[in-house]
Amino acid sequence: MRPSKRQPGELRRVSFERAVSMHAEGSCLIKFGNTHVLCTASLEERIPPWLKGQGRGWVTAEYGMLPRATTDRTRREASVGHQSGRTQEIQRLIGRALRAVVDLPKLGERQISIDCDVIQADGGTRTAAITGAWVALHDCIQWMKLRDMVKDGVLRDHVAAISCGLYNGTPVLDLDYLEDSNADADSNFVMTGAGGIVEVQGTAETTAFSQESFDALMALARKGIAELVELQKLTVA
Amino acid sequence: MRPSKRQPGELRRVSFERAVSMHAEGSCLIKFGNTHVLCTASLEERIPPWLKGQGRGWVTAEYGMLPRATTDRTRREASVGHQSGRTQEIQRLIGRALRAVVDLPKLGERQISIDCDVIQADGGTRTAAITGAWVALHDCIQWMKLRDMVKDGVLRDHVAAISCGLYNGTPVLDLDYLEDSNADADSNFVMTGAGGIVEVQGTAETTAFSQESFDALMALARKGIAELVELQKLTVA
Amino acid sequence: MRPSKRQPGELRRVSFERAVSMHAEGSCLIKFGNTHVLCTASLEERIPPWLKGQGRGWVTAEYGMLPRATTDRTRREASVGHQSGRTQEIQRLIGRALRAVVDLPKLGERQISIDCDVIQADGGTRTAAITGAWVALHDCIQWMKLRDMVKDGVLRDHVAAISCGLYNGTPVLDLDYLEDSNADADSNFVMTGAGGIVEVQGTAETTAFSQESFDALMALARKGIAELVELQKLTVA
Amino acid sequence: MRPSKRQPGELRRVSFERAVSMHAEGSCLIKFGNTHVLCTASLEERIPPWLKGQGRGWVTAEYGMLPRATTDRTRREASVGHQSGRTQEIQRLIGRALRAVVDLPKLGERQISIDCDVIQADGGTRTAAITGAWVALHDCIQWMKLRDMVKDGVLRDHVAAISCGLYNGTPVLDLDYLEDSNADADSNFVMTGAGGIVEVQGTAETTAFSQESFDALMALARKGIAELVELQKLTVA
């Protein structure tokens, strides 16, 4: 049995709160149980220098964690003087995940910057971030549509993410921190509403895992992401 | 008349929400109108090297702002690679303000780190931070008392802060962003529950102000801080 | 047909040159076609602070690229002042891959640092790095055995890595730079000699890929890694 | 009695030496007793990017301390790799103080950079810096007038600064290092020649101070600054 008492294929309670920021063009406070991530989308009338003149826009993401989002206080990256390798890895992942469902030429020569800040962490912060960021991005694009800045079709599909792992040999969905610390494998999946695979990250630091285990994790993830996409649809309906 | 339609000596709606973090020993989400600051207090069994062996504790603070807490997106300091002069100035101020009401020897050789993170900014973030940080600090010390780690008297008094300025020549209390941008002087006051002055910062970048104006600002601040202290008392009662 | 004229499941010409460094305890210059990576293993009688007193050793890795390893000159990271997110991502991957096949308690309280420096790049530098790093690590452990510093069983298995992608819709193995630039998906697989999965990284920046495609890529990778492991065996025989 | 044997309201011996730099457009070596600060004004035909096209100039300041200006050697900030929070706080203060008496539109689209470098420190470096910087700024503007670059009225007034504190309960003026280390409150005042308040900074780290004490400190400061302004007038006469 899982420490969280959840069934192997059961998500934590997931909630989305929209329009939580008075300034951002789109925003969402997403909760995967005790993991809370504030996602904002900022429209900027500029693009990275290497994109100039190509008639395409860009979506990028940054990720941060408040110092006491964690069990023990973590040093503030602004004070350390650089973002850790982990932070950079996660924010690159979020950006790629979102770009996979955006029609960049239709966005025009603009950038949408997504900020995902972990207010409280209990495992699965990157998957919650991606899932909530989609809502913030959606609302930012709506904001643009209302102002006739873009036409339909900029956002091509949903995208959501979930973690899976082997806990005491059993494949389980959406690990919280306690489960994650004792799991044999750590994997994260990002998929679209149509079920396409956007990103797969499976890591076995202590023991390698078998093809069968991996396939089971992916099947669980597919089911969990489908549920998340349904919740996104309800949220923005 | 003020853009906020408030009377010259009227605070914004102030609210305190305690215990908002599952991890921190003390926490408070404070709101001064649309300015929202999350304050957490983290107990750490270590002290700065230069304090070792003196039988005293320490209280320190860090300040941050989410990138889209502001009207336009601000660059993330972790990504820029250092904390701005403004950030350092504010976090030094918060730390001094709190230490003024803590009996450091009674705290023992431990450090309490206060993190003040601005979730949404609309003027007065530093004063909201100090006022909310006191509640987080209070609750952290309560947490220690319940575990017999400290005796009574660690926290000697309340401390709270407010800004004042001259708006169209009239002294006004607790400026929001719009008022602040058009005011002739920017001043921040930190005082204790007993009315002692902890910190005074008055700045006139464009025009110097008279002694009379300064005295009027301080009188307003004294009144506003007394109200904030009453609210703190209700909050932790 | 692939630009490289290779069959879909065909590796580039792979070669291993051992003992290329007069100083390192183990070293290997590995070539995957025109991708050349110099891997050295350095034995250090120290471990990371957080590991002290646990009776276990550590294996870590760093990755670098000579400025003109690439088609156009890349700025030197030492001159820029930090390692890029990509560099950190890759060196963390190499470290995890190697630790998956090392019995850390048997290593004793020591660290082996693997440096993978790309002398010339033509796609697949991270997979060549992992595959060559295993040989350097193997030779370093042999060096220790000859000096009775460790017993048998420190190195539990082989580990190797390869990239796969969809080129014009066809799954292909071991992409060179030209193929990689035009492929629809980028995926890297790390597996052990016994066929266990250590790391899976699949990324679709432009279009999501189907479950069938992903399974086909993984099957190709499994085959390619088995060939690389055979070559490793010949090399250290 | 004060360690310096001065009366409560007595300044240290103050001297100004002009034109001490062969290169700078204006310069002043100011001494407040054993505190010696070299102030230079550099005219630059450029302005900060955010000011462009507004027809206004800018005055900015930087502050530094030679490593052995202090009792014990302080680490060189250039070697540490960043300016401390204290340094940034002081240089921002100096800049604001000077801008309060400059008519920026009359300066034209140019920047005057003031460098205040502490050659020897014995308390009150920031107040000496501001007081001496005004002379350097004055001479720089004279230099410009002689070349018909500006008309009259760029420099609208004098500005000077002094510290005050409570020493054994008595308000005293212009604390040296020894007095400062044992005072109960640390406050700095910046005022114009006309007596306008430009900046007030009062800090009570250990005990809060009363309104009466604060008023007494400000009265002392007002008197001291008036004396400094008289000395500035004699200097540039």
Place this chain on the structure above:
Amino acid sequence: MRPSKRQPGELRRVSFERAVSMHAEGSCLIKFGNTHVLCTASLEERIPPWLKGQGRGWVTAEYGMLPRATTDRTRREASVGHQSGRTQEIQRLIGRALRAVVDLPKLGERQISIDCDVIQADGGTRTAAITGAWVALHDCIQWMKLRDMVKDGVLRDHVAAISCGLYNGTPVLDLDYLEDSNADADSNFVMTGAGGIVEVQGTAETTAFSQESFDALMALARKGIAELVELQKLTVA
């Protein structure tokens, strides 16, 4: 007798391997015995900002060392976050040495960046770097000539470098690491094919050396550099 068993005026075995990089416009792997340095020349259609509009080109150099090029592993500068003083000193030296034999106006408004990366170090890395960099530079200029980008005369002469020292009181040429560690003086000479002196660096950290010794070292260097220039001629013939 020298530890290397060489005669006082005898160079180590020197070899040059050209065109070792598939990407660089010119490249050379030079070996002075066990010291191996990879030199690449990269043509860039840009020049430093301060050179713009002067109709002249620029040659610059960067120097690096693989972490395990040395007896004990050296920390990677990209990970430390800056280039050491030694690295900067060497790369400035290499750049000056090469510019002394290039007709910069004839190069046109372009920059050639030379990267010298030490693959294995056994003393004399900077002199090997300069000597090999000349070959890379030569080949880069040939590459440009073949494309009619420059005319004859860009490269005015050869340049090469060697170290000398006093070993047990005897002047010796081209010290390896073991000899260098025990020598009384460390000196490096850079000269042209015509025998002109480009750079002299003599350093006596423990004991000052006499005029006679210095003259003897310079005579040895002159002879050694003449031999290196002959080898360069054979290499590019």
Place this chain on the structure above:
Amino acid sequence: MRPSKRQPGELRRVSFERAVSMHAEGSCLIKFGNTHVLCTASLEERIPPWLKGQGRGWVTAEYGMLPRATTDRTRREASVGHQSGRTQEIQRLIGRALRAVVDLPKLGERQISIDCDVIQADGGTRTAAITGAWVALHDCIQWMKLRDMVKDGVLRDHVAAISCGLYNGTPVLDLDYLEDSNADADSNFVMTGAGGIVEVQGTAETTAFSQESFDALMALARKGIAELVELQKLTVA
């Protein structure tokens, strides 16, 4: 004829002012004409980690330049965030020069840190720094002797430095900025009171120079340094 109207072998007016710092154990303001360098010696009861337990002391140096020491304002290195390659080169040179005349074992396990800060620059700052630093070092060692911390013989000899160059083909001594900008070669010499060579740095960026020229420069330097050593003797007599 030289722009300075000096004879080829004539030094600028040189002056030494001792004990200019109230805090430092030794200090000297040296002037080579309009080049003014403040040198302080700080005794520290610590040594670099790598020297511990060897019964020897250390002498190290840091070099800095006030921003407006130069004709045009130079950016402050503390604000830029690092010391330039030039700064590091110079401070390493000063340290080596001083260590060449100190008996480090007789100093005991202590460090003397020399700070050389250029107050005003007009060419030759590094040679003035070395020459003045010797006086500061001398006085620091005297300070120690008076407190019975060291015995005689710590300081074994004088050390001084001077620049030479070819101006219109004529070898000249002690170049000021204007001469230096137009000279064909830049060379710096450091020698002891006994005439031993400590450091030779000759650089020809535009044209290589002949053996005869170099020998002439060194002869001039020998004469100039002998004069500087005489002045040092008078200063500390």
